[in-house]
Amino acid sequence: MTDAIMSSVTAPPSAPLGRRGPLGSVLVHAGLIAASIAMLYPLLWMISASVRPEDEIFASTSLWPSSIDVASYLRGWFGLDVSFGRFFWNSLVVAVLTVIGNVVACSLAAYAFARLRFAGRNFWFAIMLGTLMIPYHVTLIPQYVLFLNLGWVNTFLPLVVPKFLASDAFFIFLMVQFFRGIPRELDEAAMMDGCGPWRIYWKIMLPLSLPVLATAAIFSFIWTWDDFFGPLIYLNDMNTYTIQLGLRTFVDSSSTSDWGGLFAMSTLSLVPVFFFFLFFQRLLIEGIATTGMKR
């Protein structure tokens, strides 16, 4: 696949000057279209495999199924002892709670860092930035022991409670950057009128920060939806499985027997992420461009 991209862009990259010649522009588009096809081909093939009759999945490399057959979706949905409806519901609960936790806890902390004056603010801010650098593997085992002793294993609490304690410090950083851009005159005017910090946070900061709150919410949702490691460690009972764990179990149980069902459920598991991509693409891309997120 990479070779396909390589060979399609054999022309040296023309320097980013405003204008390219007509030939250069045709070449560039040809290269970009070829690359786009190569990028999307696996995804499209998977979607198309999910609606093919079982015996046709590996018969062809084309993207058009000869006939549409949704049997794979039914087989996959009920393919395990617990239905995929349950897994989707679990994922949704964890993701929604995570979004709420992140938006509430991180915006509280970000407001303190961006606007309030208190002893030790800069010290704590530096510490907060420091926590961004530490791989979570360092705290993984003691956290597991802690949650095990609290009796939280096999519940969603280990996945959700940390978010209400602003454990995703990255979002604090994101919000601090945004809050600092809101004119201070607004806070000061409100203070003159006798507003306390809570009201300023609630009535001024949050309403003016909807773009950054939305960005944090969407990324929280997608990352949580896709998270595999956390659920893998804390959820052992199939009734508590998230969609990612459900898929993994399906791979292991059906090893190569029911590819159709597996692709059908894989396709469904990508739908929510795809939805956010379609409707909030601009926010996602701006979020990445301004903060340099990795995913």
Next chain:
Amino acid sequence: MAAVQDTAVVVGAGAKGRPAAQGRWASTWAKHGAGYMFLLPWLIGFFGLTLGPAIASLYLSFTSFDLIRAPEWVGTANYVRIATADPKFAAAMRVTFLYVVLSVPFKLSFALLVAILLDRGVRGLTFYRAIFYLPSLLGGSVAIAVLWRQLFAGDGLINSLLAQFGIEGPSWISHPNYAIWTLVVLSVWQFGSPMIIFLAGLRQIPTDMYEAASLDGASKFRQFYKITLPLLTPVIFFNAVVQTIDAFKAFTPAFIISGGTGGPINSTLFYTLYLYQEAFGNFRMGYASALAWILVLIIALFTAFSFLTSRYWVHYDD
């Protein structure tokens, strides 16, 4: 700053007056209390879920701990064993470094190449950008790892494609020499995020620099080499550090593609996968804690090294 007043004339409704503050305590509270109230959830999280556990795992790394009996102090035995008598650790290090060295440069090259093609005056920029970004967004999920496992299976799609050209491909995922490459390709496929960051960086380069250079007769290639590349070095540096740290921590694709084993013959045994096996497969929690601290050490050394060497090639013009 402004004195806190009891009378509230505010936007919206439901203003609550605050009790009149009296005495030194109250004034200290009025000054600093609000900040700490807002910071409280994060502070609890920091002490309870970050600092506390980090200290605990440092202690555990000097113990033998199986989750059932109390941790037993073993001194530096874990670290000594990691350094001298653990072939699996050596394999995990080799695989992880190989993965970093192969995936990061390819990924960044693609990201940069495509960003330059998209940079200026391409019609349908947003469309292309979206398509190239989509895999990055989906990439962390099990579904994609499952798909990859099928694509590169012996009877998978890649080999079907190759067969049309008369090439007989190996069973990529079950061959110790090729399995890692399927993971590298998966990583390169997700070049969208660094591409977007490169695009943002390219936007910062003033057009008149190129105009001046082309008036002086510099070829496009020379302009790229003399203007674009040097001015992009901070962005390249940033992307390289972030992607490398991320590659060190990769887990899900290797777990799914190898069925949790890191096989065939440890050829996809990423460091984090080994750590997971030790902690949650063999319940050697002390040993796994030591592995975690070694990972931190590696990442810290790499980062320090990057920043030290960046002085010689990263060009900040402030």
